[in-house]
Amino acid sequence: SQQGEEDPQALSIQEGENATMNCSYKTSINNLQWYRQNSGRGLVHLILIRSNEREKHSGRLRVTLDTSKKSSSLLITASRAADTASYFCATAPYYGGSQGNLIFGKGTKLSVKP
Amino acid sequence: DAGVIQSPRHEVTEMGQEVTLRCKPISGHNSLFWYRQTMMRGLELLIYFNNNVPIDDSGMPEDRFSAKMPNASFSTLKIQPSEPRDSAVYFCASSFDFFRSPLHFGNGTRLTVT
Numbered sequence: 001s002q003q004g005e006e007d008p009q010a011l012s013i014q015e016g017e018n019a020t021m022n023c024s025y026k027t028s029i030n031n032l033q034w035y036r037q038n039s040g041r042g043l044v045h046l047i048l049i050r051s052n053e054r055e056k057h058s059g060r061l062r063v064t065l066d067t068s069k070k071s072s073s074l075l076i077t078a079s080r081a082a083d084t085a086s087y088f089c090a091t092a093p094y095y096g097g098s099q100g101n102l103i104f105g106k107g108t109k110l111s112v113k114p
Numbered sequence: 115d116a117g118v119i120q121s122p123r124h125e126v127t128e129m130g131q132e133v134t135l136r137c138k139p140i141s142g143h144n145s146l147f148w149y150r151q152t153m154m155r156g157l158e159l160l161i162y163f164n165n166n167v168p169i170d171d172s173g174m175p176e177d178r179f180s181a182k183m184p185n186a187s188f189s190t191l192k193i194q195p196s197e198p199r200d201s202a203v204y205f206c207a208s209s210f211d212f213f214r215s216p217l218h219f220g221n222g223t224r225l226t227v228t
Contacts, residue, residue: 031214033216035217040221041221041222042118042205042207042219042220042221042222043157043205043207043217043219044219045216045217045218048216088157098145098162098164098169098212098213099145099147099162099209099212099213099214099215099217100145100147100159100162100169100170100212102159102217104156104157105156106156107156
């Protein structure tokens with residue numbers, strides 16, 4: 001069954017605006033990871049947040065995690081045309097295991113118009 | 115660091131033919147993962163290796179699929195015989211640490227089976 005579900009499926013904004021994408025999951029997690037995929041390319045890791053963390057920053061990216069609501073959000077501030085890509089959340093289950101237990105959502109397609 | 119290298123980038127073949135996809139992980143990474151991506155099913159994990167040993171191949175769809183990792187710097191995914199429903203983008207990813215390190219993806223092989 002699908003663990004991470006991103007919302008919205010697609011998002012279109014103007015350059016300079018902020019973009020917020022959400023991820024909901026069903027079972028307890030050890031960590032949650034966000035990846036970006038440009039068209040025709042592989043996924044690129046953006047940020048990992050552990051279950052005992054609530055917020056993490058990396059440059060223009062801000063990730064929050066609410067384990068009580070089983071949800072996470074990815075905020076991209078001051079978006080640029082180069083941020084146009086699909087964004088995926090991936091959850092690692094609480095029972096440990098390995099990166100082989102990562103479950104990816106279907107992604108949010110972000111389009112940033114110049 | 116050249117990243118994960120996959121070949122070929124595109125493969126078009128006829129139904130019934132054998133297809134071999136190749137992957138060179140990042141040097142020093144001890145885990146390797148094969149994924150398949152389609153619009154309908156998203157990103158699916160097929161098989162993964164740790165220290166060249168297959169750990170879990172439960173995602174391999176059928177016996178027509180097989181994967182090997184003869185050494186730390188090379189892996190293959192073989193489909194024999196291929197079918198049109200195997201058409202997808204196949205990604206290889208590697209990670210430094212089996213349990214926590216982010217996945218580094220190659221740019222994929224787009225397979226079309228006619």
